[in-house]
Amino acid sequence: MQNGHDITVSDDQAEILTWLSPLEPHLRHHQIRTKRVKDVGDWLLKTEEFRSWKNGDTQGELEKVTIFCSGNLGVGKTYIR
């Protein structure tokens, strides 16, 4: 037992992970990744809001823990299709 983490055999691991939730969001993620046109939507990653959120620039109370991306149906919140 190191740093508080238990050692578990791998058969148990799969069972535990399935027990945590039956949902498999990586399936949808993979589908979107494949369909998204390269570089589309990257503007968001360059915004000041995103960068300070990602880098956790602690500017005291100015720090934003949450980003909410708002937009109507079909504007490209998930991806542009």
Added chain:
Amino acid sequence: MCDEPGQAGEDIAVAYFYFDSAAQKEQTAASVLGALLKQVVRSFKQIPKEITDAFRRHKKFIGGRELQLHEIVKILGTLSSTQRTFFCLDAVDECRLPDQANLLLSLKDIIEISPTARLFLTGRPYVGREVGKHLPAGTSLVSVSPRNGDIIRYIRKKLSEDINSCEMDEELEAEILRKIPENFSDM
């Protein structure tokens, strides 16, 4: 965004979920947060003790009881405190109503427990009110609209895939690239 690398040598965890209005019945607050927890757990070299202990406890029940929402929240808060953890949830408006409030309240609890947890949410504008109500402190709002550069990139890609491309000449392509973005300007 989920595939953006972190800073070199730093342990981070990214957990995401895409809501789908056609799958609302399965996408309860507990199953969605459970799916986030599953991804956070995978970022550890070994399954954390909090999880194996809970699993053993719950296995004693007939049929093996599932984790309750408040238990998931507590464990997620603890585990996301040990490394920077990014939770990304797409289309919060597509989560059905009682679950949506439970989900947002749970996320609020998690960020209160964990100073290193970050939330990235998307949704239609009306759900922004709910987000603001449940996550009052430190939310930054980004308005998403199609960028001209993105529309052009997208159209170029689609035109290059067009099997009837013999009909296409430079003039027609230029006209498409000019006209289509104009129609997006009011979105």
